[in-house]
Amino acid sequence: MDRKIVRIAMNGVTGRMGYRQHLVRSILAIRDQGGLDLGGDVLWPEPVLVGRREHALRDIADRHGLTEVATDLDAVLADDTIDIYFDAQVTSARVEALTKAITAGKHVYAEKPTATDLAGALGLARLAESAGIRHGVVQDKIFLPGLLKLKRLIDGGFFGEILSVRGEFGYWVFEGDWQPAQRPSWNYRAEDGGGIVVDMFPHWEYVLHELFGRVTSVTAQVATHIPRRWDEQSRAYEATAADAAYGIFLLEGGAVAQINSSWAVRVHRDELVEFQVDGTHGSAVAGLRNCRAQHRSATPMPVWNPDLPLIESFRDQWQQVPDNGEFANGFKTQWELFLRHVVLGTPYHWDLLAGARGVQLAELGLRSSAEGRRLDVPELTL
Structure with missing residues (x-):
């Protein structure tokens, strides 16, 4: 059995998501x-940590027994031994x-959103196709245990005709004055690419697209x-x-999805994100891990x-969908699929065009809110 080394330039691993989910729980876990x-054969990923702060990169490398760090992205990309560039900036x-x-x-693999506007996202997809490289975009939520169980119900015909999807996502992010905020401050600055629409609508696009059908129109506030x-x-700033x-x-096929996303909501749910799906033959509520x-x-x-006072417990009338298997970390699962795609050419459709669909929905959502009207979502092609 031969070991095939794949060298991956990982840019953005000093950030929370890049470090925890992509470096530690994906590449190092592999x-x-x-x-x-x-x-x-066995594929052996060899990460090269890339960023602007060498001391932070060195600290991470020393912590995990890694040796290669770099602050010059151009030099890293000029290195012929680098196979994949990953971006979590x-x-x-x-x-x-x-x-x-x-x-x-x-070959490139990137966090979402891939760009701050549709023109940039589509430009990347077209450039990648013309270059003939393999490309992927992180779409982790469809690999969550709860949504995998939900997909099992869909594939098994449990719902009959799906009528509606209702999603609730969010939690209270502290303002940062009396308790530290759980999210970085750039998330609240539009000029830095922040905002919950830019962050979450790309997620909702691929969740809806993969499980229920393409989004054909959007109305947002x-x-x-x-x-x-x-x-x-600890400096005050205006969001x-x-x-x-x-x-x-509105989804292809006629189902309607309603999704609330908020960083200013206190949680009264079993999980931080939940989707209720109602169909003619049955309903389900799926979260990160569980599905009823x-x-x-x-x-x-x-x-x-x-x-009269309510004497029945509605929650007790639902049945837990069993695991029926083991679920790996969703980020790691998608990394493994992408690495196989790069090395073996196995099918992979979570590409830069899929990433562009998410950016498109975010852009149209912001426009819908600004204009106060429903907007159609054109089907994207290269």
Whole structure:
């Protein structure tokens, strides 16, 4: 059994997502398991940590027994031994870096959103196709255990005709004055590529697209509920990006999806994100890990009567969907699929065009809110 080394330039690993999910829980986890089995050979990922702060990169490298760090992206991309460029930087820096990597002939894998506007996202997809490189975009939520169980119900015909999808996502992000904020301050500055629409609508696009059908129209209302926040140096600043978005999405086939996204909501849910799907034959509620279902044959008959206290527990009338298997970290699962795609050419459709669809939906959502009307979502092609 031969070991095939794949060298990956990882840009943005000093950030929360780049470090935890992509470096530690994906690439290093693959190394910890002995590499990725390719059906004979073993793929061994060799990360090269890239960023602007050498001391932060060195600290991470020393912590995990790695040796290669770099602050000169151009020099890294000029290195013929680098196979893949991965980008988890702030959104505003992504197009320039990915363009350089594609032009250098590197395969590219990137966090979403891939750009701050549709023109930039489509430009990347077209450039990658013309360059003949392999490309992918992180679409992690469809690999979550809860949504994998939901997909199992869909594929098994559990719902009959799907009528509607209702999603609730969010939590209270502290303002930063009396308790530290859980999100970086750039998330609240539109000029830096921040905002919950830019961040979350790309997620909702691929979740809806993959599970229920393409989004054909969007109606959105966005808000900046908390206009004043404090940054990492405890300096007050004015939020210029939305921290909440309320969207209605019409899906191909006629189902309607409603999804609320907010960083200014206190959680009264079992999980930080939940989707309720209602169909003619059954309903389900899926979160990050769990999924509960109720078939039409087991649906109770609630009766509205405000004069009497409620004596039944509606939650107890739902059945847990079993795991029926083990679920790996969703980021790691998609990394493994992309690495196989790069080395073996296996099918892979979560590409830069899919990433552009997410940017398109975010752009149209912001426009819908600004113009106060529903907007059609044209189908994207290269």
